[in-house]
Amino acid sequence: MGRKSLKEARKKEIIKVFYGLAKKNGLENTSIAKIAAKMEINPSLIIHYFQTREDLVYGLVDYILDKYKLIYKVSAAHSKDSRKALLEIIGNIFSKKWNALFDDGLFYGCYAMAFHDAKVRDLYKKLLDSLREMLIGHIEQCREDGVLDIEDVETVADNIFVLIDGAYFYLSLVSDKNEYEHRLAKYRQQALSILHLKELSEVAG
Amino acid sequence: MGRKSLKEARKKEIIKVFYGLAKKNGLENTSIAKIAAKMEINPSLIIHYFQTREDLVYGLVDYILDKYKLIYKVSAAHSKDSRKALLEIIGNIFSKKWNALFDDGLFYGCYAMAFHDAKVRDLYKKLLDSLREMLIGHIEQCREDGVLDIEDVETVADNIFVLIDGAYFYLSLVSDKNEYEHRLAKYRQQALSILHLKELSEVAG
């Protein structure tokens, strides 16, 4: 009996507001009090759900990494065709839509925490490793299906993986829209070149 | 007349202590008071030299980016031989010594600030662009000297540039020494492959 718990839903609400404010003003300028003010609730309610600010930040990191994971999602339509699946992933990764859906500033802000917080470090490490494994899996599948001419799958996957991180890193500073798209296209090309593939025109959406 | 100014030297001292503390505890956990305590001086002295905390942070960013620039330095010995100069740069970049000399955590922490601070953004953008230009210059020189078989210099430079950023990004999370060195070697190999060069055994130090 008693009232039914809103715990999980409420925690997510709080983290979303946290995310929004931190995106605008930076992680270091976003306090519990400010989140509470924005939500028009009492600061102690936030502490009620997350016992400490530290836990709240861990929640944000989870939230951010979950979003990041989406970049590697494959649509059901291509899940049977390994070649199309891989091309979709490459196409997705090097598409400008992430610019709107995902905030790089927070991604790097939280990443910086990994250097003095073991828990954050583990979260990032595990995520990145799982994404790389996923990429290896897709490429391996393509090779088995005979649609990809590659010797060392791991090395190829690794080079693409690093290309992604580096591309995202630099692109975050490019504000000119045309330059942004131009570079994005170049990086995609480079990814395909690493895979020994030509430019993709067949796979759209 | 009057006392001679220690301003610049003192500012640098303060920033070095700032750097040291922020490296250990994170940027967000390093206050003016803590820096002052570590130096056994009065907090107001720090404000005397840097008018606001904001300015102090800008000073730190400058300091960090200056260090980062060193990665691209070419020793005098190789400055006449474009091929050796390029190989030295590649060798330098993908060497583990930066792990000790340079703190990636702060680099990313400050980088995150670029997303909501125009000044920091400009500092990073200008530095990265100048480094890329530098790389283009070296590669272009090699091509002119006929020691490099490359069509599109800018694209090649860009791909290496992005490889560097991506490599640094992921390597920051690799704590196992053997894996670290193994990956580093792989990334260097990939850089040379982009340049259409074989593994370098001739250039040491």
Next chain:
DNA sequence: TTATAAATTGAATGAATGTTCAATTAATTT
């Protein structure tokens, strides 16, 4: 030695921080 200018201290400020605890309000079950 005296004037000068910079270095440095020390005390004080108000605002914001994260966190606590007890009290109250609002659902849901018996």
Next chain:
DNA sequence: AAATTAATTGAACATTCATTCAATTTATAA
């Protein structure tokens, strides 16, 4: 209706924060 459980508030806490200002110490040149 009564009991129960969770949501939420509100007041208070000690700490820390960046910053201020006036006072003092210290070095240098005239």
